[in-house]
Amino acid sequence: MEVVVEPLGLVLRASPGANLLETLRTNNVPVSYSCMAGRCGTCRCKVVKGTVLETGRDAIKSDPRGDGHVLACMSVLTESCAIEIAEPDEVITHPAKVFKATVTSIEAMTHDIKRLRLRPSKPFVYSPGQYALLQVAPDMVRPYSMAGLSTDDELEFHVRLVPDGRVTGYIDEKLKVGDSVRVTGPLGTAYLRSRHEGPMLCVAGGSGLAPVLSIVRGALESGMRNPIHLYFGVRTPTDVYGLQWLDALASRHSNLNVQTVVTSGSGEDQAMRSGIVTEAVAEDHPNLNGWRAYLCGAPPMVEAASLLAERRGIAREHIYADAFYASNS
Template sequence: MGETHRINFEPVDIQMEVGEDEKILDAAFRQGIHLMHGCREGQCSACKSYVLDGEIQMERYSTFACNDAEVAEGYVLLCRAHAYTDCTIELLNFDEDELLGGVPIQDVRTRITAIEPKTRDIVSLRLVAVEPETYEFKPGQYSDISIPGTDEHRSFSMATTQSTPGEIEFLIKKYPGGKFSTLLEAGLAVGDELHVNGPFGSFTIKDGHALPVVCIGGGAGMAPILSILRHMNETGSTRPVRFYYGARTASDLFYVDEILKLGEGLRDFEYVACLSEPLPDVGPPEADRLPASVVPEAGNVTQVVARRESALARCEVYLCGPPPMVEAALFFLDAQGVPKDQVFYDSFTSPAAAAT
C-alpha cells in the first residue's frame, strides 16, 4: 500500500487525498468530487489537466489524448495519473455545478429482465436493480458492467431515466469476437445477475439552459440521447430539439416510433434519419416500413447536419456514437464556430473494435 498525498485543485480551491496506488480521477470519485471525464482509459482528453507543482506519473495512455510535448510541459490525464508527492493541479475543464453536486458512484447488483435484438448488431439489455433497489444517474451518463467470472468490465450508456429508478436499459453494439458480445449471443439469460458500477460521464443534459438542442448520434450512441429525450419529455422541457441519427441503411434504424412519440411532447422537435448507404437496403422487410413522417436523407450524419443547420453556434450540441463520427462532427462544429462549452460528447469504443 503506497503513501497518501494531498491534491489541491485550482482554480476551484478543492482539496482531497489520494493513495499512490489509485488514479487521481478514481480518488476524486471516491470522495464525491466529480471531475470532468470521458472514457477513463486515457483515450480522450476530457480529464486533461496541468500540474502546477508535485510529482505525477501516468499509466499507459494514447498520445492522441496527450502528446509527448504536452506531457513534457506538465499536462496529465487524471484517469491515468498517480501522485507520488503532494500536488497542485490546474483543472482545464470543469463544471462548477457538477464538481461537488454530481451523483455518487454506486455498486449495484442487478438481474437481467430482457435481452432483445433491435437491429443486426444492436441489442437492448434490460436490468432491474436488486441491491440496492434503485440506481441513481443523470440522463446521458454511462456505467461499467462487470463481465462475469473475470475482473474486466465494459462501459455502456443508460437509455432510461429516473422515472423508472429500479429499471435500467442499455443499448449495446455487438462486435465480432467481443467478450460481452459473445455473452449476449450465448452465455447470458433472463434471470442472470450482473454487477453495475457508476454512473460516469459528463455527457448530461444541462437543465435550466435555454438554447435549442441538437442531438447527433449513431450506433449505440442512441442510448444516452434517448435518455436525454425521455428526460426532456418527462420534465416538460420547452427547448427546441432536433435529433440526427446516422445509420448505414433503413434496417439499422430502431426506436423510431418511440422517438416520434417523445417528440410530440417536445417543442419544435424534428427527427432526421441519415443513411450513408440508402440503396440497396438489406434486412427484414419490416425495417423498410418507416412512418410516413420519416423520410431518410442520404449521406453521413455530419453531411446532413451541414446541409440543414445554419445557426449551430446558437445551439447546444450533444454527440454520441462511433469515434469516427464524433471526430468528424467535432471538426465540423469547430469550423462552424460552435463554442466548445456548448458541445457535449461521448465517443464509444470497444476493446474488440480497437483490436481490429
C-alpha cells in the same frame, strides 16, 4: 502551498502530497466526481499554472501548447498551482456503486443490436448520458450507456453485437432472463447539462442512440424548453431502430426535431434522409454559436461531428462526446 481554483477565484491552502480531489471536496469546492479511481473521467480539470503529479504519469505542467488536463482523484499537489474546473454550476456527484441486477428481457432491435433490460437490486442514480460497466460473466466486462433515466424501474442498454466479441457473443447466445449481472457506475462526462438554455445538437450513430435517448428524455421530462435537434445516423435501413420512441417524444414535445439519416438504401422512404449524418447537420445548421453538442457512436462519426460542431461555433468545452470503441474482448 496555495491552490487557486478558476473560474471561481478561490484560494485554498494545502499541504504537499495532498490529493487534489480531496482538497477540493474538503474546501467545499463544487466539483464533479464518481468512481474516485481514475476510470470515469468525471473529475477532469485543467492545470493552468504550476505543476501537479498525476498517478502513473509525469508531472503535468501548465503549457499553452498542450492539454494540461488531469483527473483530480488521481493527482497529487507538489507546489502552488492554479486549476480550472469545468462548469461549476453543472456539478454532479454520483458516487460509483457496485451492485447486482437481474436480467428481465433481451430482445433484438436490429440484426446486430440487442435491447438488454435489467432490474437493479438497489436504487441507481445517474445523469442522462452516463454509462456503466456490465460484468455478465467472470472476465467479461464491457461499458454500456444507459438508454433510460434513473427514475425508471429498470436499466436499459443497447448492445451492438461485435463479430467474434466475447462479451457481446455471450449476451447474444448465453445470457438469459433471470441471470445476474454485476453493474459498476455511473461513469462518464457526456451527461446532460440541464442549466443550458440554448439549442442542443444531439448526434447518435447506431447504438449511440442509447445515451442520446437518455439525454433527450432527461431534457424533456425535466421541463427544458431548449430547441433539440436530434440526428440519428445509420448505414442502411436495416440498422434503424427506436423510431417509435423518437416519434412519440416528438409528437408530445414541439421543441424536439428528429432527423434519421441513412448512408445508403433509404429508397423512397420520406421519413429518412440519404447521406452522411454530419453532412445533414452541416446542411441544416450553418451557425451553431451558443449551442451545446452531445455526440455518441463510432469514433470516426464522433470525431467528424466534433470537428464540425467546433467549426460551426460550438466551444470545445461545450461538446460532450462519447465514442464507442469496438472490442473483441
